[in-house]
Amino acid sequence: MTIHRNLSCAATLVALTLLSGCVSQPTIATDVSYCCQTGTEGISTFRVEFEDTPEFLKPMLRDEAATALNTRGLRYTEGEAHAVLRMTFINKTLERDQERVEAWERTAPGGGVRFIALVELELTDSVTGERLFSGSMQRVHTVYEGSYMHDAPARAAMREAFTEMFAGYPGTRVEAGNP
Numbered sequence: 718m719t720i721h722r723n724l725s726c727a728a729t730l731v732a733l734t735l736l737s738g739c740v741s742q743p744t745i746a747t748d749v750s751y752c753c754q755t756g757t758e759g760i761s762t763f764r765v766e767f768e769d770t771p772e773f774l775k776p777m778l779r780d781e782a783a784t785a786l787n788t789r790g791l792r793y794t795e796g797e798a799h800a801v802l803r804m805t806f807i808n809k810t811l812e813r814d815q816e817r818v819e820a821w822e823r824t825a826p827g828g829g830v831r832f833i834a835l836v837e838l839e840l841t842d843s844v845t846g847e848r849l850f851s852g853s854m855q856r857v858h859t860v861y862e863g864s865y866m867h868d869a870p871a872r873a874a875m876r877e878a879f880t881e882m883f884a885g886y887p888g889t890r891v892e893a894g895n896p
Contacts, residue, residue, distance in 0.1 A: 753849060764843075
């Protein structure tokens with residue numbers, strides 16, 4: 718009876734550990750390398766341009782950047798805009814003595830690939846080209862065959878990272894839900 722109870726407790730702990738891993742939000746490190754140009758009061762709209770960014774990441778990055786920047790008084794638009802937010806994706810493989818591999822490619826039979834997904838950002842005035850803001854966000858990933866991205870936790874982590882990054886941007890502070 719005691720063995721059965723111990724096995725039952727152990728199984729419960731393992732299940733809770735696995736579930737908490739699925740529920741927890743992945744963290745994304747951020748860095749602001751330049752903030753901010755004074756005189757941004759005339760800048761109220763922005764558009765997004767991507768460089769070397771996988772297609773599946775573009776909508777998430779765009780949407781979560783738009784959510785964060787909206788709270789700073791900048792609205793996303795697909796047409797003419799006062800500013801351009803350029804996002805460049807860089808994949809840095811962490812495996813030693815191996816050539817660069819794509820993010821979702823296996824490095825060895827049964828093995829995974831470790832890489833840093835880095836997104837460099839630069840917000841510039843669309844007319845003058847002056848830099849208004851620049852920074853980066855990155856996260857270490859280990860991907861195995863059959864892995865897939867969990868959309869909701871990834872979006873939440875991106876939103877948190879963008880909010881943290883743009884906290885010092887000198888836009889008009891707008892409360893969430895109040896454009």
